[in-house]
């Protein structure tokens with residue numbers, strides 16, 4: 001596809017998403033606290049208020065030897081309902097399919113962006129450093145004035161300071177499942193000051209929460225778009241100053257009128273509508289148009305197309321690289337010009353014939369600045385740059401969505417109406433395969449889940465495949481299956497058959513609702529009163545409590561519920577519940593408590609693998625330990641892959657360790673179930689540094705993305721951090737995609753087997769990248785220690801951590 005067109009579509013999509021974001025419903029998962037992965041010793045008690053676990057936050061230790069990533073604002077853990085995904089339309093103005101899952105603070109990526117959304121060195125600065133050719137300090141070109149402002153200026157910085165790098169993200173490239181919501185206040189936006197009374201009402205006064213059966217209404221086009229639309233086609237339309245020359249991003253074809261070129265002055269009283277798409281039928285354009293003009297008929301003669309003089313052709317701006325590729329085509333674009341009102345010129349985009357653009361919309365500047373992508377990169381890998389920018393824009397949009405959702409959630413809480421009831425009177429259903437036995441006396445089978453005995457595990461009888469597939473989608477294990485699972489859970493021997501993909505036919509999609517999955521019991525009667533907070537992530541907080549019946553310690557993850565994360569949570573617990581394997585965290589049950597869902601699971605006293613890696617200065621894993629963790633992780637992966645599931649967020653943070661050295665996969669928030677109708681995925685989900693290239697590019701991908709992430713995790717264990725951690729996420733994504741993964745730093749330190757294992761996991765050619773089951777036979781894994789071999793590292797890391805924390809207290 002032509003670059004200019006792609007840029008144009010990307011912009012269109014972004015603006016449409018920005019609009020959606022402004023009008024999208026309340027938040028999903030709880031935004032992450034400043035410090036994730038904080039182990040605390042605070043205790044609290046359970047109650048049914050939904051916020052019963054209270055635990056003092058640990059004091060941050062300034063003495064931590066290894067800094068883990070702070071949350072990256074632009075890189076939000078996004079949640080996909082993985083189950084069923086929309087294909088990724090290249091030109092979709094729709095929202096991401098899946099709710100945003102807030103970031104979790106872990107490692108600290110470089111923060112190249114200051115509070116003004118600018119950084120040095122990228123050459124994209126609008127202030128014109130003059131070094132790169134992407135900016136200009138010379139305003140010899142003409143200037144375009146646009147009304148409105150960017151997210152940066154409106155208090156919603158599109159690329160806020162980095163908070164966390166290891167933040168999982170999830171971007172579905174299909175349409176949004178997020179119904180638009182009521183209005184959001186527009187903090188500090190100049191629009192608020194300049195807009196009409198109607199605008200003020202719509203942007204500043206939060207509407208009451210929607211009634212249960214009313215689908216939240218999408219904001220009228222009067223909503224202030226969050227993204228570029230706010231600058232370009234937003235509430236205030238760009239006003240072209242007399243004689244201005246277009247620095248339009250897509251000026252060559254007129255697709256992306258950041259500003260338009262006008263051969264004649266247009267006075268502030270003249271209505272201007274800036275089309276955001278080339279298609280005259282583009283509904284998004286129409287909506288913007290109507291918004292701007294309050295009159296869909298207000299059109300005037302089209303302004304001249306971008307000036308195609310020699311200087312323009314020589315422009316060196318970043319986007320000209322794309323736009324110049326087809327510069328002579330599509331110049332005759334129709335512009336409808338409506339009447340502006342109460343116009344103010346807040347943004348000035350200048351174009352300098354030599355140095356490029358000055359005053360580009362903040363979002364674009366920030367994206368370019370933070371990416372660290374050079375002009376040469378763009379020339380060489382323009383497709384990748386567009387993919388990465390596209391990806392980044394969607395992230396920003398999701399970020400904005402999160403913030404709005406958080407606000408709405410707060411309003412709902414204040415109104416005393418449970419968020420999940422307001423947003424989601426009917427529980428969402430998603431297709432999952434509940435292969436597990438329904439918990440006793442809790443769940444009534446749904447119509448889609450006839451309770452029939454079945455054999456969906458290790459079914460070697462091909463004749464039974466069809467029947468088995470049906471049974472799988474129905475759930476419930478036979479006695480024999482139960483037995484097999486119990487053996488596995490008890491650490492019994494496994495055989496290769498259990499990981500055979502052919503033995504597990506793709507399931508049909510089955511709709512399962514949250515209410516089908518949760519227990520109706522009162523957890524406050526099941527667990528002891530004292531609880532200790534042991535962790536915190538984007539999805540919620542984790543506590544350890546005592547199960548009264550067994551006197552065992554169990555972990556409870558408490559996740560606030562709302563419409564956005566409902567699907568995600570259903571996916572997570574649906575998959576957890578139906579996974580029974582020695583290397584998968586054991587699911588106990590889940591409970592609805594107020595507005596929250598409590599998920600009870602097996603407690604892993606060793607914490608997560610990251611906790612060892614955080615103590616890298618004092619605790620270093622040796623190859624035998626790395627091989628052991630890789631092998632155990634692979635067993636878990638081979639198991640879930642055999643069920644046609646993809647974890648999609650494999651990293652040290654999601655590997656939990658027992659004090660006995662056991663290793664288990666956790667956090668299935670981003671897992672996906674492949675089904676007969678959806679055998680590949682396109683949703684972009686994961687955590688940037690661990691993401692496979694095919695996933696970053698938004699291509700069809702499958703379970704092999706987990707193998708890639710395992711390879712990154714192996715490097716993480718060797719070097720304490722994943723490759724490219726010192727780069728900002730966007731740059732890292734670019735490097736992963738274009739350059740692949742660099743070799744382990746100290747080549748002499750590691751065996752050939754280990755290096756080969758890593759290399760095989762990180763093969764960019766998906767076909768060559770081995771399946772989990774195949775990798776289990778890799779010679780490197782033969783060198784693994786046993787579970788006892790990992791225990792010392794777990795204990796040492798704990799000690800080191802305690803020592804640091806004591807040190808920091810005194």
Ligand SMILES: Nc1ncnc2c1ncn2[C@@H]1O[C@H](COP(=O)(O)OP(=O)(O)OP(=O)(O)O)[C@@H](O)[C@H]1O
Pocket residue numbers: 037077103104168534535536537538539540541542555557585601602603604605607608653654656666667669
């Ligand atoms: N079963 C468990 N046993 C012990 N600790 C746990 C358990 N589950 C979670 N934790 C701790 O709580 C932390 C957060 O848990 P988890 O990763 O599941 O939450 P999350 O909100 O999904 O996080 P993320 O932001 O990574 O998605 C983990 O890193 C781990 O330290």
